[in-house]
Amino acid sequence: MRAFVTAVFAFLYLPIALVVLFSFNAGRHASEFTGFSMQWYGTALSNPFLVEALKNSLFIATTSALLAAVCGTAAALGLARVGVRTRAVFDALIGAAIVVPGVVIGISTLVALVQLFGVLNPLLASIWPDDQPPRLSLGYGSIIAAHGLFSMALVTMIVGTRLASLDRNLVEASSDLYATPLTTFRSIVLPQIMPAVVAGFLLAFTFSFDDFIVAFFVAGAQTTLPIYVFASIRRGVTPEINAIATIVLVASVLLVVLAQWQLRQRKPAN
Amino acid sequence: MSKSYRDGLPISPEKFVDQLMRLKRGSIGRRDFLGLTGLGIATAVMAREIGIMPTPAFAAENLGDRMSIATWPNYHDPQTFENFKKDTGVAVEVNVFGSNEEMLAKLQAGASGWSLFVPTNYTISTYKKLGIIDPLDMAKLPNFDGSQEDPRFTSEGTIDGTTYAVPKNWGTTGFAVNTKKLTKPMTSWKEFWDTAMTEGDGRTMVHDYQLTTIGNALKYYGYSFNSLKQDELAKAEELLLKVKPHLFAVSSDYQPGMRAGDAWMTMCWTNDGAQLHRDIPEIAYVLGKEGGEIWTDFYAIPKDAPNKPAGYALLNYLMNPEVAVKEHLANGAPSTDARVNKLLPKEVLDNPILYPAADLLTPLEFGAAATLTDPGRAELMARFKSA
Amino acid sequence: MKRKTGGPMSAGLGAVFMRGNRFRHNFLTALLLAPATAWLVVFLVLPFIAIAVFSVGERAPEGGYQAAFTLAQYANLPARATAFWNTMMLAPVGALACLLVAYPVAYYLALKAPQRWRLILLALVVIPFWTSLLMRTYAWMYILGGRGIPALLAFIGIEDVRLINTPGAVLLGIVYGYLPLMILPIYVSLERLDRRLLEASADLGATPLSTFLGVTLKLSLPGVMTGFSLVMILLLGEYLIPTLLGGGKVFFIGNALVDLFLQSRNWPFGSAIAITLVAVSVVVLIAANRISTRVSGTRRVDLI
Numbered sequence: 001m002r003a004f005v006t007a008v009f010a011f012l013y014l015p016i017a018l019v020v021l022f023s024f025n026a027g028r029h030a031s032e033f034t035g036f037s038m039q040w041y042g043t044a045l046s047n048p049f050l051v052e053a054l055k056n057s058l059f060i061a062t063t064s065a066l067l068a069a070v071c072g073t074a075a076a077l078g079l080a081r082v083g084v085r086t087r088a089v090f091d092a093l094i095g096a097a098i099v100v101p102g103v104v105i106g107i108s109t110l111v112a113l114v115q116l117f118g119v120l121n122p123l124l125a126s127i128w129p130d131d132q133p134p135r136l137s138l139g140y141g142s143i144i145a146a147h148g149l150f151s152m153a154l155v156t157m158i159v160g161t162r163l164a165s166l167d168r169n170l171v172e173a174s175s176d177l178y179a180t181p182l183t184t185f186r187s188i189v190l191p192q193i194m195p196a197v198v199a200g201f202l203l204a205f206t207f208s209f210d211d212f213i214v215a216f217f218v219a220g221a222q223t224t225l226p227i228y229v230f231a232s233i234r235r236g237v238t239p240e241i242n243a244i245a246t247i248v249l250v251a252s253v254l255l256v257v258l259a260q261w262q263l264r265q266r267k268p269a270n
Numbered sequence: 271m272s273k274s275y276r277d278g279l280p281i282s283p284e285k286f287v288d289q290l291m292r293l294k295r296g297s298i299g300r301r302d303f304l305g306l307t308g309l310g311i312a313t314a315v316m317a318r319e320i321g322i323m324p325t326p327a328f329a330a331e332n333l334g335d336r337m338s339i340a341t342w343p344n345y346h347d348p349q350t351f352e353n354f355k356k357d358t359g360v361a362v363e364v365n366v367f368g369s370n371e372e373m374l375a376k377l378q379a380g381a382s383g384w385s386l387f388v389p390t391n392y393t394i395s396t397y398k399k400l401g402i403i404d405p406l407d408m409a410k411l412p413n414f415d416g417s418q419e420d421p422r423f424t425s426e427g428t429i430d431g432t433t434y435a436v437p438k439n440w441g442t443t444g445f446a447v448n449t450k451k452l453t454k455p456m457t458s459w460k461e462f463w464d465t466a467m468t469e470g471d472g473r474t475m476v477h478d479y480q481l482t483t484i485g486n487a488l489k490y491y492g493y494s495f496n497s498l499k500q501d502e503l504a505k506a507e508e509l510l511l512k513v514k515p516h517l518f519a520v521s522s523d524y525q526p527g528m529r530a531g532d533a534w535m536t537m538c539w540t541n542d543g544a545q546l547h548r549d550i551p552e553i554a555y556v557l558g559k560e561g562g563e564i565w566t567d568f569y570a571i572p573k574d575a576p577n578k579p580a581g582y583a584l585l586n587y588l589m590n591p592e593v594a595v596k597e598h599l600a601n602g603a604p605s606t607d608a609r610v611n612k613l614l615p616k617e618v619l620d621n622p623i624l625y626p627a628a629d630l631l632t633p634l635e636f637g638a639a640a641t642l643t644d645p646g647r648a649e650l651m652a653r654f655k656s657a
Numbered sequence: 658m659k660r661k662t663g664g665p666m667s668a669g670l671g672a673v674f675m676r677g678n679r680f681r682h683n684f685l686t687a688l689l690l691a692p693a694t695a696w697l698v699v700f701l702v703l704p705f706i707a708i709a710v711f712s713v714g715e716r717a718p719e720g721g722y723q724a725a726f727t728l729a730q731y732a733n734l735p736a737r738a739t740a741f742w743n744t745m746m747l748a749p750v751g752a753l754a755c756l757l758v759a760y761p762v763a764y765y766l767a768l769k770a771p772q773r774w775r776l777i778l779l780a781l782v783v784i785p786f787w788t789s790l791l792m793r794t795y796a797w798m799y800i801l802g803g804r805g806i807p808a809l810l811a812f813i814g815i816e817d818v819r820l821i822n823t824p825g826a827v828l829l830g831i832v833y834g835y836l837p838l839m840i841l842p843i844y845v846s847l848e849r850l851d852r853r854l855l856e857a858s859a860d861l862g863a864t865p866l867s868t869f870l871g872v873t874l875k876l877s878l879p880g881v882m883t884g885f886s887l888v889m890i891l892l893l894g895e896y897l898i899p900t901l902l903g904g905g906k907v908f909f910i911g912n913a914l915v916d917l918f919l920q921s922r923n924w925p926f927g928s929a930i931a932i933t934l935v936a937v938s939v940v941v942l943i944a945a946n947r948i949s950t951r952v953s954g955t956r957r958v959d960l961i
Contacts, residue, residue: 005765008758009781012836015796016788032804048336049363071692078689081682090690093697099938100701101894103911104931107918108704111711111722111928114380116703137381149700152693210790213896213911217918221383221576223363229791233901234343234523235366237795245792252787256780371720375919378721400719472819478905478920519822519904527904530803532821643719648921649736655905656740656913 016249023242041247044240053228054244057209060140060224064148065204071148072155073197077189079156080163097153106217109146113138113218138220146218147211151204155197162196163189337580338363340373340387342567343523344542347600354587360580368522369479370642377402377572384572385581391426391566392481392637394435403570405432410582413589418608423566426636435568436589439603441540442626442634443482443563446524450552451534459489459558463513465535471516475524475536480651481637482537482563483510483520489560496638503650510654520655528553544602544623555623561633566606705935711928720922730929737930740913745937747824747909748892751831752839752885758832759839759884764873766840767847779844782837794830794901801826801902822904830898835891839884846880847873882949886942893938910934 023041027034044050075094079087117136125133166189174184212226219227225244232241343366351362365384367373370393376382378400389397397403408414414436416424427435445462452469456462466474476483485495487506497503518533527533528546538546543555569588571581587593591609598605598614604624605611611619618624641647712730717723734741766778785793799805801820810818820826850873858868896911905912910930917927 001761001765001769005762008762008836009778011833012782012785015793015800015833016785018796018799019788019792048361049338071696074689075693078686078693081686082690090693093701097697097701099890099942100935101890101911101938103894103896103914104708104935105704107914107927107931108708109700110379110918111924112704112707115707117380139381145696145700149696152696156693206786210786212791213894213915220381226789226791229789229795231365233791233795233798234368235364236344236526241792245788249784249788253784256784260776369920371920371922374720375922378719378922379918396719480920514906517906518819519906521905526802532803532807532819645716645720645921645923648720648923649926652913652916652921652923653736655916656737656908 019242020246020249022239023246025239025242028238029236040239040243043238044243044247047240049223050228050240050244053223053225054248056140056222057225060143060147060215061205061208064144064151064208065201067144068148068151068155068204069197069201072152072200073159073193075152075156076159076163076193079160094153094156097149098157102150102211102213105146105149106214109142109214110138110217113142138218139222142218142220143215143222143224146214147204147208150214151200151207154203154207155200158200158203159193159196162193166192333358333360333580333583334577335359336361336363337385337577337584338365338383339584340365340367340376340382340384342366342388342539343368344525344545345388345601347597349600350588350593350597353593354584357587358580358583360577360583362584366523368477369481371480371648374402374642381574382572383576385575385577386569386571386584388438388567389435389570390637391423391568392639393642394426394568394570395429395639396642397570398429398434402573403434404573404575404578405434406436406571407582408433411436411586411589413586413591415607415609420606420608423606426566427568435570436585437606438567438569438588439541439598439601439605440564440566441603441624442557442631443486443537443539443565444543444555444557446528446536446538446543446546447554447556448528448531448534448550448552449554451531456556457559459486459560459562462535462537462556462558463487463490463509466513467516470535473518473532473534474513474516475519475521475527475533476513476517477522477537478520478655479522480647481641483654484647484650485637485641486537486558486562489558489562492560495561495563495635496641498640498644498646500646503646507650507654510650511657514654514657539603540624541601541603544621547623548602557626557630557634559630559633561635564631564634564636566636567603708928708931711925712932714925714928716923716925720924722924725925730926731933733926734929734933737910737913740908740910741933741937743908744893744895744910747827747831747907748889748895751828751835751892752888754828754832755835755839755888756881756885759836760843760881762836763840763843763847763877763880767844767850768852768873782840786837790834791897791901794834794898797826797830797833798901801829821902822906824903824907826902827899827907830902831892831895834898835888838887838891842883842887843877843880846877846883850876878952879949882945882952886945886949889941889945890938893934893941 022033024036024038025033025040026037075090079090082090121133121135124136128134170188171184174188175181179187210226211224212230215224215227216230223231225248229241229245232238337360339362341364345366346364351364355361367376370390373387373389374393374396377397394403416433419437420440423440424437427433427437445456445459447456451473452465454461454465454469456465462474476486484503484506487509488495488497488502490509491502491505493499493502493506497506519527521527524533524536524538525542525546528536529550538555540555543553546553547555569585571578571585575581588597591607591613594605594607594610595613598610599618602624605614711722713726713728715723715725715727715729762782766775766782770778798821801807803821806820807818810816854872854876855868858872859865863871892909894911895909896915899907899909899912911934914927914930914934917923917930
């Protein structure tokens with residue numbers, strides 16, 4: 001069994017090792033290793049399109065995950081206060097947002113927004129004071145919204161599960177002790193659901209950062225890192241893509257190690 | 271976010287509707303209305319806040335610092351764009367496509383983000399009809415000299431006297447064969463398709479492009495490359511479906527597969543044929559004796575190009591014969607520009623891949639505009655791919 | 658607001674207070690639900706209505722959409738039968754292959770791995786998620802392509818092996834891409850397993866195999882079903898892996914869908930396929946839920 005598990009880990013890491021290895025390739029193509037060089041890290045970081053794609057991805061992932069965490073948590077709290085029927089409708093919608101394949105979300109959002117903009121843009125033009133009215137188009141807004149849809153549903157579900165297992169006696173005790181609802185929320189409810197909110201945020205961030213298919217349809221002229229990588233695969237990958245992938249990998253591993261270390265530091269104090 | 275936008279609105283929805291109705295009745299000027307309500311500013315702020323407003327157009331002489339171009343796989347000398355950046359400060363992002371349909375789809379959906387793209391001859395009339403491309407402002411292209419262009423290849427860029435696109439290069443569509451793996455000499459599309467199902471089983475590629483894949487299947491039966499006749503297309507589909515299980519891939523980027531030795535034979539454009547043969551001499555380029563496609567690729571500027579000044583600047587740069595000659599040496603396709611041909615070395619001008627013999631050239635057909643939008647061919651190709 | 662319960666209060670005043678309280682309660686509830694509702698309506702319901710409307714329309718002459726009312730798009734669905742069939746075959750097979758690889762790993766992590774290694778090993782399962790799936794799949798394109806494994810095989814005398822652009826390559830890509838998603842829920846359900854049950858089973862003379870079949874496997878079924886349906890659902894809409902490792906030859910319904918929008922520009926037909934895909938996904942999920950409830954007697958395991 002150990003041999004099998006070792007083999008599976010090797011399987012998981014072989015492609016990653018290759019990605020990292022080729023980031024040090026001296027040659028121009030990712031298909032032939034010709035020698036060791038760090039030059040592609042410099043090239044990658046001075047390529048305005050690659051850097052912009054990375055920045056866009058970070059911005060979009062952070063914004064959509066934050067919005068999803070806030071709106072999703074609010075929705076989960078709200079759902080705990082409504083009747084069975086409202087809840088059923090909401091649950092169905094949340095479930096749909098999670099189950100509907102990304103490719104369908106991307107396409108249907110594209111179709112709907114193109115139609116919507118087709119109506120709104122002439123309207124905007126007709127009420128605009130000069131000859132250069134703003135044109136609504138696909139971009140950051142549509143990617144954030146489309147990513148956030150799935151993420152928000154995810155957060156609502158995760159936080160909702162957590163709320164269901166929340167100790168209601170504590171809440172009642174708190175209000176019996178004349179705590180305001182806000183105080184009760186801050187001191188009793190929030191600490192208990194916080195891990196779920198954070199988990200939801202992280203999942204949302206990861207999803208948005210790595211998503212290709214939804215962004216592919218609704219990105220308009222904007223590029224995200226996955227879209228840039230996909231375009232590079234068609235164009236012929238140069239090792240600068242490997243360099244960026246390696247930087248992202250190292251950064252995220254560092255973050256995790258840091259988080260773990262923080263947790264361990266804090267534990268003895270508790 | 272929805273909260274902040276509501277805060278920014280200096281007018282309630284009810285009042286807004288009220289004002290709108292008054293505006294409709296004509297009792298108030300549009301300018302007054304917007305001044306009165308501050309709605310114009312609010313909308314602008316709102317749009318920027320939400321991030322759905324594109325960056326404002328650049329002033330005429332400001333080239334900005336970046337632009338993107340949509341073109342074909344392995345089609346440019348990367349050095350060209352690096353030099354352009356050195357000269358102008360504008361970085362160029364290259365997006366690669368596999369078919370004209372794909373470019374059209376992206377442009378139809380809006381906001382392609384390209385400031386220059388490379389459509390093929392037969393698509394330009396449709397782009398013009400759909401209002402997707404701008405007429406070119408020739409004053410911004412002093413490097414282009416129409417009198418030096420070969421009219422056989424360049425006429426489709428000009429419609430009713432207005433120039434919508436200027437030529438990049440022309441070429442043919444044949445097939446490339448790795449003659450070490452497939453030793454039997456081939457000269458026709460019939461042999462191409464038959465070999466794909468026999469010796470070339472699992473090693474043959476066709477384009478992800480309805481015009482050439484369907485067109486060359488039509489050639490198997492000797493029909494027109496551009497045929498829209500139902501019965502002829504049905505025969506072509508029958509052949510394509512029969513070949514499908516034997517193919518290595520359906521893709522317009524076949525150089526990696528051919529170079530790695532995964533693919534032994536592929537439908538191929540002149541430029542790729544020349545590049546492959548130059549680097550790997552055993553890869554030969556063959557024109558089917560039944561005919562097939564002859565084409566010209568053009569440069570055009572989309573109507574919604576985000577950086578038109580840079581688009582023009584790059585286009586003008588590419589029209590400089592000194593630059594174009596390097597492009598042609600890297601790309602391998604024959605030029606339409608007599609000035610460029612004067613600068614090309616003799617061995618290039620004698621290369622039979624670029625300049626096929628007259629008897630091979632005569633039966634070739636230019637793509638017909640109707641094939642681009644014909645629903646029958648589009649659906650046939652989609653069925654073939656999903657089969 | 659201080660809420661007094663059972664305090665001395667006149668009936669009239671109490672009613673007013675209650676009404677105000679209920680209003681405040683409802684207002685706060687509405688406020689909490691408003692952003693999510695707006696989001697769901699604008700970016701889920703509205704798009705769904707849009708493609709439902711499109712799916713009964715016609716393709717415009719130059720491609721795109723043109724208003725009409727026809728069921729022709731739905732009637733044309735059999736033209737994509739192969740893509741549907743491929744998806745319906747490769748999705749469960751892929752999920753099953755994923756499961757076969759994932760189960761022993763999850764089992765080892767949860768029950769056999771030394772305590773201090775467990776977290777590290779678990780992190781190692783998750784880390785691949787932080788390298789772009791595209792990049793990792795691209796790496797597989799290289800490994801399976803002519804310069805990768807086939808070149809190694811040629812070196813030892815086995816010539817002309819072709820691995821890339823085959824259903825096998827796509828299956829490998831699927832297992833690779835979704836393995837962590839399968840390992841995690843199984844791990845969670847196995848980790849919660851009461852070890853005393855295993856000991857009891859052994860004490861009662863059960864062989865390790867019958868303990869595994871009778872106790873471990875049975876109790877980990879919720880995790881298995883969660884992982885299985887998760888991977889299935891994602892596979893039903895898969896686009897990237899067949900595109901990159903299947904060379905446009907192994908076509909999933911997701912590929913057919915993208916193709917209709919990005920090549921043949923038949924938005925109405927694409928919309929009809931999208932609607933059908935959603936319907937299929939819902940049916941599959943409901944079926945998976947039913948089966949898991951029947952088999953394991955419990956609901957699926959929550960990941961968090």
